[in-house]
Amino acid sequence: MRGSKLLGMLVLILGALGCRQDSAERLVILPKDHPLEFAxxxxxxxxxxxxxxxxxxxxxxxxxxxxxxxxPRLLDRIECLVDGQVVRTLQPTDLWQKFPFNTPYIQPFPDRWTYYFQCDVDRFGVPGRGKKVVVRVWQKGSAVPMEGEVEYHYDDADLSQKALEFIRGPMTGDVPGNPDRRTRRLSDTTVYVKNEIPGMQLPIERALNQYMSKWTGLRFIFTDREDVRPLLIYRNGPGFGARGVEWNPNNIYETWKWILELGSRTTHNPDDLYGEMVVICHETGHAIGLPHTGCDGVFMDAGSASGSDCGRLRLHPYQQMAVKMVYSKPPGYSWR
Structure with missing residues (x-):
């Protein structure tokens, strides 16, 4: 009886949540004696x-x-498959120990740990529309995995077109006094980084080298010098922000030096690693030329630095391609 009441409570809570854009949770509810649940x-x-x-x-x-x-001791591995082939495998230590979002997701089960995973797929099989990434979660000792799937479309031409629209729109078209749709960017694809917050070295390194580099194709090199360009300096400040402080006097679209302020935190908080990296990616995004987005589910959401529920540690593929297209052209290139 108690189990049925708990299940009924879960149904009511999930019903009250509704379906948020792109992120409605599709929960796999398992039998009571099954110790793992996956969504x-x-x-x-x-x-x-x-x-x-x-x-x-x-x-x-x-x-x-x-x-x-x-x-998580009961988890063996997580596999992501494309066209029947495993393209990414996650081990238990690859998971986040806490669910990173401000969400009621964990509330029905306060007596359980919650883990979160990201499976980054970069092999998509043969081109086509309506393709699937199949996710298999293997529990130790089980011969049958739990499964789920996410749809995607693999189309290089369409992706390039959407990237171009993003460049002509949010990246340049929304900037006053820029009728030629010229893009601002750093002076090189190799970017030097000086960190003035020693206690935040881990999240800054991980945000740049594990995430920003794979999304943008840029290379980040840490240094103690200030005579190298382009240079990003991370430091504390009264709030969060990104300020361009030096640029090419002969080309205002070519930036050389940025100050990125990460608030007053001086020491990394292991329980907030995800949130810290969202903020770092957000401010770095401004420096490389990305604009604020609406509640688009990426780290450039305008409220990411203040803990918005929209900011996520991801960049949509067409936005990734937009950055790569911009950096394939000189600063100030016209995309009109």
Missing amino acids: LTYFPEYPRNLVGSGTVFTVEGGIRQYLSPWP
Whole structure:
């Protein structure tokens, strides 16, 4: 009886949540004696699920299990498959220990740990529309995995077109006094980084080298020098922000030096690594030329630095391609 009441409560809570754009949770509810539960938590729609060569498509999900130490002892592995082939395998230690979003997702089960995973897919099989990334979650000792799937479209030409629209729109068209749709960018694809917050070295390194580099194709090199260009300096400040402080006097679209302020935090908080990296990617995004987005499910959401529920540690493939297209041309190139 108690189990049926709990299930009824879960149904009411999930019903009250409604369906948020692109991220309605589709929960797999398992028998009471099954210790693992799994849900895919992000279902992007076109053009967010449009992929192409050289881009990364992020599949996200969560896992629940009864109280256990870290890492989740009952999980064997998570596989992401494309066209029947495994393209990415995650081990238990690849998961996040806490669900990173401000969401009621974990509330019905306060006595369980919640883990979160990102499976970044960069091999898409043969081109086509309506393709699937199949996610398999293997529990130790089980011969049958739990499965879920996310749809995507693999079309290089369409991806390039959407990237061009993003460049002509949010990246340049929304900027006053820029009728020629000229793009501002750093002076090189190799970017030097000086960190003036020693206690934040881990999240800054991970945000840049594990995420920003694979999304944008830029290379980040840490240094103690200030005579190298282009240079990003991360430091504390009264709030969060990105300020361009030096540029080519002969080409205002070529930036050389940025100050990125990450608030007053001086020490990395392991329980907030995800949130820290969203903020770091957000401010870095401004420096490389990305604009604010609406509630688009990427780290450039305008409220990411203040903990907005829209900001996520991802960049849509067409936005990734837009950055790569911009950096394939000189600063100030006209995309009109």
